[in-house]
Amino acid sequence: MPRDRYPFELAPLPYAENALAPYISKITMNIHHDRLLRNYTDNLNKALAEYPRFQNSSLTELLQSPALLPKDARVPIMRNAGGVYNHIFFFDHLRPPVKENRPSGQLLEAIKAESGSFEEFQKEFKENAMKVFGSGYLWLVADEAGRLMLYPTANQNTPVTDGYCPVLAIDVWEHAYYLDYQNLRSEYIDAWWNIVNWDAAQKSYMACKKF
Ligand code: MN
Secondary structure (H helix, E strand, C coil), X not given: CCCCCCCCCCCCCCCCCCCCCCCCCHHHHHHHHHHHHHHHHHHHHHHHCCCHHXXXXXXXXXXXXHXXXXXXXXXXXXXXXXXXXXXXXXXXXXXXXXXCCCCCHHHHHHHHHHHCCHHHHHHHHHXXXXXXXXXXXXXXXXXXXXXXXXXXXXXXXXXXXXXXXXXXXXXXXXXXXXXXXXXXXXXXXXXXXXXXXXXXXXXXHHHHHCC
């Protein structure tokens, strides 16, 4: 378990860099994790270096209260804390390819309650992921009552800041798919369903329902 406060360390991938192939290639995962997440982690430490008062805050605490952050460092802290949080969340909710990859249990029931069926949910999720303009993410989040909704964020903004509890996320920055799919976000989303870690999503959903 990596440290959840300053100085932050690069969180390891929970699988090998080539484990998501052929849906996401080893080179994409290497750049995405070892270069991009490392940059966000290093830059978050740099942003916090001169602010000892915030060096004991967890990632979530930093993200939940931007108004408390020092005015001069708010932008770099939020950008990089978001980049660290979002990437760890995204990577932790992927796994090696599974045939007939589907949610189960309470998460599947909640998905059916909102969308009618898993297939309809996939359709809605893809439509909304396609609509994220520029760089960002599409999230499945739970609100305070445990109800699911789709939630787009731009850049490295995160639903945590807006009071929502993340269940699942797709990174739709072009760096997540350009080497494998060029500009074809649609093909990347279709491939991504094969490597969604529904067990992790179920755990996240159950954790959301506790608050
Ligand atoms: Mn990314």
